[in-house]
Amino acid sequence: MSHQTLAIVLFLAFVGATLAITVWASRHTKDATDFYAGGRSFSGVQNGLAIGGDYMSAASFLGIAGMIALYGYDGFLYSIGFLVAWLVALLLVAELMRNSGKFTMADVLAFRMSPRPVRTAAGVSTITVSIFYLLAQMVGAGALVALLFGFTSEFAKGATIVLVGALMIIYVVVGGMKGTTWVQIVKAVLLMGGATLVTLLVLAKFGFNLSTLLGDAAEQSGKGEAFLEPGLRYATDAQGLAGKLDLISLGLALVLGTAGLPHILIRFYTVPTAQDARKSVLWGIGIIGVFYLLTLVLGFGAAALVGSEAIREANPAGNTAAPQLAERIGQLMLGDVGGTVLLAIIAAVAFATILAVVAGLTLASSSSFAHDLYAHVFRRGKATEKEEVRVARISALVIGAVSIVLGIYAQRLNVAFLVALAFAVAASGNLPAILYSLFWKRFNTAGAVSAIYGGLGAAVLLVIFSPVVSGSEKALFTGADFAFFPLENPGIVSIPFGFLCGWLGTVLSKEHNAAKYAEIEVRSLTGAGAEKAVTH
Amino acid sequence: MTVEKDLDIGGTPYERVQRTEGFQQLRRRFRAFVFPATVAFLAWYLLYVVLSGWARGFMGTQVIGFINVALIFGLLQFVSTFTIAWLYARHAGRKLDPMAAELAAQVEREGVRA
Numbered sequence: 001m002s003h004q005t006l007a008i009v010l011f012l013a014f015v016g017a018t019l020a021i022t023v024w025a026s027r028h029t030k031d032a033t034d035f036y037a038g039g040r041s042f043s044g045v046q047n048g049l050a051i052g053g054d055y056m057s058a059a060s061f062l063g064i065a066g067m068i069a070l071y072g073y074d075g076f077l078y079s080i081g082f083l084v085a086w087l088v089a090l091l092l093v094a095e096l097m098r099n100s101g102k103f104t105m106a107d108v109l110a111f112r113m114s115p116r117p118v119r120t121a122a123g124v125s126t127i128t129v130s131i132f133y134l135l136a137q138m139v140g141a142g143a144l145v146a147l148l149f150g151f152t153s154e155f156a157k158g159a160t161i162v163l164v165g166a167l168m169i170i171y172v173v174v175g176g177m178k179g180t181t182w183v184q185i186v187k188a189v190l191l192m193g194g195a196t197l198v199t200l201l202v203l204a205k206f207g208f209n210l211s212t213l214l215g216d217a218a219e220q221s222g223k224g225e226a227f228l229e230p231g232l233r234y235a236t237d238a239q240g241l242a243g244k245l246d247l248i249s250l251g252l253a254l255v256l257g258t259a260g261l262p263h264i265l266i267r268f269y270t271v272p273t274a275q276d277a278r279k280s281v282l283w284g285i286g287i288i289g290v291f292y293l294l295t296l297v298l299g300f301g302a303a304a305l306v307g308s309e310a311i312r313e314a315n316p317a318g319n320t321a322a323p324q325l326a327e328r329i330g331q332l333m334l335g336d337v338g339g340t341v342l343l344a345i346i347a348a349v350a351f352a353t354i355l356a357v358v359a360g361l362t363l364a365s366s367s368s369f370a371h372d373l374y375a376h377v378f379r380r381g382k383a384t385e386k387e388e389v390r391v392a393r394i395s396a397l398v399i400g401a402v403s404i405v406l407g408i409y410a411q412r413l414n415v416a417f418l419v420a421l422a423f424a425v426a427a428s429g430n431l432p433a434i435l436y437s438l439f440w441k442r443f444n445t446a447g448a449v450s451a452i453y454g455g456l457g458a459a460v461l462l463v464i465f466s467p468v469v470s471g472s473e474k475a476l477f478t479g480a481d482f483a484f485f486p487l488e489n490p491g492i493v494s495i496p497f498g499f500l501c502g503w504l505g506t507v508l509s510k511e512h513n514a515a516k517y518a519e520i521e522v523r524s525l526t527g528a529g530a531e532k533a534v535t536h
Numbered sequence: 537m538t539v540e541k542d543l544d545i546g547g548t549p550y551e552r553v554q555r556t557e558g559f560q561q562l563r564r565r566f567r568a569f570v571f572p573a574t575v576a577f578l579a580w581y582l583l584y585v586v587l588s589g590w591a592r593g594f595m596g597t598q599v600i601g602f603i604n605v606a607l608i609f610g611l612l613q614f615v616s617t618f619t620i621a622w623l624y625a626r627h628a629g630r631k632l633d634p635m636a637a638e639l640a641a642q643v644e645r646e647g648v649r650a
Contacts, residue, residue: 084577084613289614515551526640
C-alpha cells in the first residue's frame with residue numbers, strides 16, 4: 001500500500017469517527033446554550049484539550065516545523081510568542097469572561113454599554129478576524145493536499161478546499177459547539193500522539209543528545225552555527241532597523257493577540273465554572289508548551305535528516321518538513337514500511353488539524369453573527385432562542401460557503417500573512433476593549449466602539465500599505481507599489497493606537513454606568529450570577 | 537426606614553457587595569497578583585525578543601556543546617510560563633476561591649433582601 005492510500009484511509013477513519021460524534025452531539029444539542037457553549041458541560045481537562053485542538057493550527061504544526069527546518073532558531077523564536085500569550089488569557093481574561101459573559105466576546109463588552117453599537121463593532125471584528133484566519137487555513141489545506149498526496153492540479157486543490165469546507169460546515173451546523181469541541185479533542189490527542197512518536201524516534205536516532213542533533217542540523221543546513229542563532233528569518237542583517245522593529249511588532253501581536261481571538265474566547269464558556277475555565281487554560285498551556293517543544297525537535301530533526309535542499313524542493317516555505325521527516329525517520333528506525341506508515345499518519349494528522357481549526361473559526365463567526373448582529377442588533381433582543389440558533393446554523397453555512405469560494409480564488413495568492421494579521425487585529429481592537437471592560441470603571445460605549453474600530457482599522461490599513469501587500473517580490477500584488485509603511489507587522493503601531501482610541505473615546509464621552517460596573521466587577525471576580533451549566 | 541439608612545444600603549445588591557471590605561480585599565488580592573505578574577512576563581518576553589534582534593553575539597554564545605544562550609533563553613520562556621501559571625493556580629485556589637464563593641453567596645442573600 002502506498003503512503004497516499006494509507007493516509008487517505010486514516011483520514012477517512014478520522015472523518016468517519018468525527019461525523020459519528022457530530023451526529024451524537026446533535027442529539028444532545030437542544031437549546032442555544034448547547035449550540036453556542038456545548039451546554040457548558042465540558043470538564044476543565046476536556047476543554048484544555050479542545051483549546052489545544054483549536055489553537056494548534058496547521059500553520060503551527062507544519063509552518064513552525066518548516067520554518068525551523070529552513071531558518072533554524074527563528075522558527076523557535078516565533079513559536080514562543082504563541083505560548084507566552086496564554087498567560088494573558090489565564091491571568092486577565094479566561095475566568096472573568098466565563099463569569100460575566102454568555103456566548104460571545106460581545107456579551108462582556110455590551111454588559112455595561114449601549115448594546116447595539118458595541119455588539120455591531122464586536123460582531124464586525126469577530127467576523128473579520130475569523131474570516132482572515134479561516135482563509136489562510138483553507139488555502140493552506142489546498143496546498144497541503146498537493147504536497148502530501150501528490151495531487152498537483154488546480155482542480156484537486158479546489159476540490160480539497162470544497163471538501164474541507166463541507167466537513168467544517170457539517171461539524172458546526174449539525175454538531176454545534178459540542179460536535180466542534182469533540183473534533184478538537186480528538187485532533188489534539190492525535191496531533192500530540194503523532195508529534196510525540198516522531199520526536200521520540202528522532203531523539204533516539206541522536207542518542208537523546210540535543211547538542212548532537214543541533215550540531216548535525218547546523219552542519220546540514222550549510223549555514224553553520226548561524227543556524228542555531230536568531231537572524232536568518234526575522235531581522236536579518238540586510239533588513240536593518242526595520243527588520244528588528246518588525247520582529248518586536250510581530251512578537252507583540254502574538255503575545256497580545258491570543259486573548260482577543262474570538263474562537264479562543266468562546267471556548268471559556270464551555271465549562272461549568274470559572275475554576276474549570278482556569279483549569280482548562282492550565283491544561284492548554286501544558287499541551288501547547290509541550291507541543292512547541294516537540295516542534296523544536298521536529299524542525300531541527302528535519303534539517304539534520306532530510307536537509308534543506310530536499311525540503312525546499314518539495315515546498316519553498318518548508319511546509320512539508322514534518323511529513324518528510326516522518327518518512328525519513330521511519331525508514332531509518334523502522335524500515336521502509338515504517339516510513340510509509342509514519343508519513344501516512346502525519347499526513348492524516350495534518351488534515352485533522354486543519355479541520356478542527358476551521359470548524360472552531362466557523363463556529364465563532366456564526367455565533368457572533370447570530371447572537372450579536374441578528375438577535376441583538378437587527379431584532380433588538382426580541383428573537384427567540386430557536387430563531388437565534390436557526391440563524392446561527394444558516395450563517396455557519398453561508399460563512400462556510402463564502403470561505404470556500406474565497407479560498408478557491410485566493411489559491412494562487414500568498415495569504416500566509418493573514419494569520420499574523422488576525423493576531424494583530426485581535427490584539428489591537430479586541431484586547432483593549434476586553435481589558436478596559438473588565439478593569440476600567442470609567443470605560444463606556446464610545447470607548448469600546450473607538451477601541452475596536454480604531455484597532456481593527458489601524459491594523460488592516462497598515463497591512464494594506466505594507467510590503468506584504470505591494471512593493472516586494474513576495475507581496476500579494478507584485479505589480480504595484482503603494483507600500484509606505486515599512487513593517488510587515490502592524491502591531492507595534494496598531495496595538496498602542498487601539499488602546500489610545502479606547503481611552504480617548506471614553507474620556508470624550510460623559511456616559512458612565514456605575515451600577516452596571518459594580519455588577520460586572522462583582523460578577524467577574526466572585527462568579528455570582530454566572531451562567532450555569534445545563535443538564536438534560 | 538430613614539433616608540440615611542436607605543443611602544447606607546442603597547444601590548443594587550452588586551453595589552452593596554462591591555462596597556464591602558471583603559470584596560475590596562478580594563479585588564486587592566487578585567490585582568496584587570495578576571498585574572505585577574503580567575508586567576513581569578511581558579517585560580521578560582520583550583527582553584528576549586529585543587536581545588534576539590540586537591544582541592546576536594551574546595545570544596550566539598555556546599554554553600554546552602551546540603546549546604547556546606539563545607536556546608537556553610528560549611527554553612527559559614517555557615519554564616517561566618509554566619511557573620507563573622502554576623503559581624497563579626496555587627494563589628487562586630488558596631487565596632481567591634474561598635473568598636469568591638463566600639461573596640457570591642452574599643450577593644444572593646443581598647438579592648433576596650432587596
